[in-house]
Every structure is written in structure tokens, then in C-alpha cells.
Amino acid sequence: MNKNDFLFRFNLNQHNDSCHNYRHHSPLKSAAVLIALFDHSKEDNKSSSSGLQVLLTKRASHLKHHPSQISFPGGRAELTDTDLVHTALREAQEEIGLDPEAVTVLGQLPSYEVISGYEVTPIIAIIDSIQAYQKDDNEVDEIFHVPLQHFLQNENHHCVVSQRKGLNLNIHFYPYKHYNIWGATAAIMKDLANRIK
Helix, strand or coil: CCHHHHHHHHHHCCCCCCCCCCCCCCCCEEEEEEEEEEEHHHHCCCCCCCCEEEEEEEECCCCCCCCCCEECCEEECCCCCCCHHHHHHHHHHHHHCCCHHHEEEEEECCCEEECCCEEEEEEEEEECCCCCCCCCCCCEEEEEEEEHHHHHCHHHCEEEEEEECCEEEEEEEEEECCEEEECHHHHHHHHHHHHHC
């Protein structure tokens, strides 16, 4: 899927349905993540990959919340943030050195309640130009990309039902190479895939 196809489908379909069914029962802190997409063919004309790629990170192993898990750049909203878009862009700049001026924000998905006590809002954006990422080793172990097409193929998505406090919860997975993309990150990508299919 190329950038124009993605933009057309994302803007055409504005439903708010979600495959994520976890609900927290205490006050939540506000957070945002950046789903940053870019056209891989612009980065490397010799690459066999084509179409949009999704930027992901592997969280540092010493972090309190979700250590070593695959996630989007992002984090908790700060009082100095003007809105959740600002939160997502600021966190992406801090974690991986992504220049906010090189990003075009397209919109957002509905918020997700996660087990660590956050209400996370995914911000969808296109990276407009090639970036030299600079990861913060205190927060990020690795930066990598996955073709958006991987998330659009039903056979790559897996879901198991787990019980927590008597409730059945859907746990989503997208294995990719040696990575296990799961939890809220996978649920967000499943919702985005459903929206643009």
C-alpha cells in the first residue's frame, strides 16, 4: 500500500470500532504514541520492500512498564504539552530523535486503556523525509520497521483469549521475523488495518 492509498482509505473510513477490550478500573494517566509511517522506496531505491513501513521500537529491558516489548514511540502526557499530538511528537523526538518538523499528522485512533494504568491515544503520521534516528539508550534498545502490508494480511494476526479478574480479554499478536508484536501495540495495528482495508 502506498501513501496515497493509505491517505484515501484512512480519511474515508472514520469508524471508531476497536478489537481492544481491556478496561481499567481506576483513574488513568494520559499518554500518546506515534504511529509513524514512511515510504520505504524513497529511503532505498535498491530495496526489495515497497510501500509504507511502520516505525517501531523495542523498549529498554530495565524499564518499569513493558520492558523489552515492541511499541510505538510515545509516553505520558506532561503539563507542558499543548495536546496529545504534542505529547506523541515530543516523546518520539526524545526517544528516537524524530524531528517533529519532518512529520505530517493525519489523525488519531480511539484511546486504549492499558494494564499499566494509562489511557493511550495513537496519533497517525507520515514521515515526510529520510531521518537519521538517534535512540535514547535509556528508553529504547532498538528501532526497526515493519511493512504496513504485514499488518493487512489476516494470516499474520493472531488472537488468544486470556482471563484477568474474571474477565475474558483479547490478546493480539503479530509475529514478524524474530519480533513478537503483541498487546496494545498489536491491537492498535489491527484496528488501523481494519480501518484502511
